[in-house]
Amino acid sequence: MTADRPDSPGRPSPRRVTMRDVARVAGVSQPLVSIVFRDAPGASEETRAHVLAVAAELGYRRDERARLLRQGRSRLLGIAFEPVQPFHGEILDGLHTAAQERGYDVVLSAVTPHRAEDAAVEALLRDRCEALVLLGSALPQARLEDLSASLPVVSVTRAFDTQAFDSVATDDYRGAALAVEHLVALGHRRIVYIDADREAGGARRRTGYQDTMAAAGLGEQMLIERGGASEAEGAAAVSRLLAQDSPPTAVLAFNDRCAVGVISQARVLGRSVPGNLSVVGFDDSEQASLPYIDLTTLAQDPRLLAGTAVDLTVRRLEAAATDTPVGGEHVVLPAQLVTRTSTAPVTAAP
Incomplete structure (x- = not known):
């Protein structure tokens, strides 16, 4: 036999099913329903099974948040x-x-x-x-x-x-340093960092780039370009960079999203990645490993x-x-x- 819902039969209930509704339909007291749902002593196995079956049919869900708040948690x-x-x-x-x-x-x-x-x-x-x-x-x-x-x-x-x-x-500082060391080992000298100074980790990544470029004897080649954490900001930054008389051969982007914008816009402008421009991101997000991006990046876990x-x-x-x-x-x-x-x-x- 189907239990009567707390509102009109055959129609969805416009309100939340309560413990009182379960008690009424099951034909037991509300304290007994509470005992069942607290798994406390005081109810037979048969009664427990009956109350739980009625609750399931009515769609009753115990308000765990209210219970915890009553306990101060x-x-x-x-x-x-x-x-x-x-x-x-x-x-x-x-x-x-x-x-x-x-x-x-x-x-x-x-x-x-x-x-x-x-x-x-x-x-x-x-x-x-x-x-x-x-x-x-x-x-x-x-x-x-x-x-x-x-x-x-x-x-x-x-x-x-x-x-x-x-x-x-x-370690944002060391991550940026690893990126610069990788690019220097590939023979790059004109390495640009696209900055996002207001984002978390931005200042440390920028300092890591600066210190590692200086340590490699590339202080005069150092260039920090205003950018951001989005694809659009990466695209705008690389457009400015590639319009220079001596454009960079490598870019370290603040994050992977920025790097994706750099790669996409560079290709729109007729530049090959990595043929004309090497690009490094930061995060190793899911998009970094997409086959048409295949981004060198600094992995965070x-x-x-x-x-x-x-x-x-x-x-x-x-x-x-x-x-x-x-x-x-x-x-x-x-x-x-x-x-x-x-x-x-x-x-x-x-």
Whole structure:
């Protein structure tokens, strides 16, 4: 026999099915239904099976968030991210997995051109998240320290050095150095860095480029071109560069998206990659290995970044539960050069 739904039979319910509805249809008390769903003693196996069957038929789902909030917990980790950044999507996948393994769930809040990061963070705070995990945060350190006075904060892909909160990032400085060393070994001298100074890691990548060029005796060849983290910004930058009397033979782009724009626009302008122009990206995102891109890049490990971020978060939460003071922990992960066909020995005269 089909159980009667809490509203008109045969029509979708316009409201959420409650524990009271389950009790009424099952013909038992609401406290007994609660006992069943808490898996507590006090209900026979037959009653348990009956209540669960009725709940399934009615489409009842226990409100875990409300239950946890009654216990003073939400077990929610709030994540602010930029949906336009493919690498953020790869980190998110790892965050979901790592949080679930530690008994937490995640709430996502997007940062977009029309929604500032502060607004995304405030939305997570309204959802009563227990901690904040911020991907590529552009907020000032003072603002992050203010937030950390109320709940744990972990910065991902942007490194800090403070006792107030934690961070995990790839070694952006060494990554840029590896890229320059690779291009110099291929015979390139006119190597340009397309900058994105406002993005997480931008300053360290720029400094890594500058120091390594200087160490190679190429200080006079050094050129930093204004760019950004998008394909369009990479395309615009390389258009300016290739219009110069002595265009570069190699480009280190801020990230893979920028590098894809460089490659695409260079080909539109009739230049061969890597024949006329070698290109290196940063991230080793999924698009880097596409056969028509095949980008040499610096690999970051999104799952390791995500797992480390969750470990740092849980460390803070567990310390707070026992009133144990902890200092800031800042993890720097190694970058790895992944060589593909977008770089080759220089063919133009230096």
